[in-house]
Amino acid sequence: MKLMFTKIALAISLLIIVSACGGESTTGGKQYVNIGTAGTGGAYYPIGIAMAEVLSQELDLNSSAEVTGGAADNVELVQAGEVELAISQSPVVYAGYNGNDPYEVEHKNISTLFNGLSKGVFHVVVSENSNISSMSDLKGKRVVLGPAGGGAINVVADILSVYDVSIDDLNATYVSYSEGVSMLNDNTADAVIIQSAAPASAITELAASSNNFRILAIEEDKLNSILSQFTYLNHIELPSEMYGTESGISTVYLTNMVIVSNSLDEEIVYNITKNLFDNLDKVKDSHPSAQGLTLESAADNVPIPLHPGAERYFKEKGILD
Template sequence: MKKSNKFKLVISLLLLLVLILTACTQPANPAPSQNETATPAPTGGTEELIFGTGGTAGTYYIVGAAMGKVVSERSDKLNIIVQATKGSMENINLTSVGEMQLGMSNADGVFDGYYGTGSYEKGGKQDIVGLMSLYMSAGHMVVKKNSGINSYADLKGKKVVLGPPSTTIVEMSKAILREHGVDPDKDIKPFYLSFDEGVSKLVDGDVDASFFVAGVPTAALMNASSTGGVDLLDVEDAILDKIANEFPYFEKYTIPANTYKGIDKDIRTLKIMTNIFAKSTLSDEAAYEFVKHALEGVADYTSAHTVVKEITPETAWKVPVPLHPGAEKYYREIGVLK
């Protein structure tokens, strides 16, 4: 009986030893260490794109946020993350280095960034390509009513916001000032601020005038003019013609009377088109999906801003730089680009 028990014990120990050795020879699958990153679970193929727009009160942000929401809802491949920014130049810079994948800018900014001219003469060519042309943006020089400032010539000696530094907005405001005999570097105290900051400074009385470029109407000025306490400065046709000849991306435009409360006359000014661009490494599929749903879903965000009605397939492909291949594929498919 004792021999039988000893035999069973030996067999049990041998089996246990075999199990231990087997476990030791299996491939290890440890949890990630503090210096490693676990592989994320699949997300169903949705690609996140960061989309740079502008200040939260401006047309860029309002239109971009509405467009991004619709594209995300319509596409099962894209999730658009809308980013508020300081505008065109920041969008181009961040997209070029890969911190964003999409951005909005005035047409000349896209042109200069792609070709390394104008504002990018020192910085060189940026890694961007065209996606869409959207709508026009108009120059607004805002002053307080009854301030005694009735024309650009009256801005001599005043504190004037010219726009964010190194932007088309500054280029446009300085060109208009010069044609009115005002040297923007000597005859005024210039401020280089974003759209939101400029309007806020004007309302608070910290500056005498604020220039910005935005769609018509734009929410920030609608709010500022709600009490009828602001005015816009008009520019004569001869001056507009001269500037447009010098800067081919600027065009004449008239802001209709009563667009803003208390401004009951037409305001002649300059305009420029707004574009969407992308980093050149954006996948063809992502570019195609974005353009397709931004255009085919436009009815779903028309209510966001009146400028959305200007977004059409017939004009969307007309950007000043080469199109992204994915966007070009879509425009050719629908027949607007031959």
């Protein structure tokens, strides 16, 4: 499946300028370093805003967070030079770099800036009075899967396969998580699958206005199958107080990370990395899911090579040999 680029109207004029002048503005000579995130209902967007603010305030850069189709789309956008940094997911980045499904070609214009940003947690939200009690019940149902081009789609397919359900078995809709939650409230969707750092803002907004929803837990036998078949996933227990549910929710997560365009030179990327970690608290405070980000783990288990500028910084800090 060839992924489609997501173009947000608000960013079009900015991206044209970036393409036309090689990343520099026509006035003032400042370089644009724009950050691909996802829809506004997840964690990527507020984290991206905080990162852009750090870069704009601490460096002589014009930086902004751009709404995109999400993790899979962001690999395409960085590859094409439409954004310079982006938040994505480790397995998605690995697939893009190597040209594995859903990508048709290798994406070698991307590198790792840092790993361990946050955990992308798998949520399945249904109405309180729904007859859906397990993911096996999603066959034939109206299911929101998030923005088209999001990395969540491939993860959904992997997890549903354990339940003998495929994407083709769903009456799928591709809209933002916030829109999906509204559709659930309006009874125009039966379920919303949200892959986001927890707590997901779309769900916390729903919980603030209504308690008429449930989040499906993954049954223990299915969990064991998922973890054995898909080693990029890990188990997590969401506490009941996170969303006001009756009990904790057993589910899975993957690691989120930040990628960077190879078109940015080593010095710029070194300074970007340095200033983000010099202002780590601001990034961590942007969303609860980013609280686990540490300098010590930022270069661990990277799925593709580090950018030379990031590698230089981590070596300087003693994180790498």
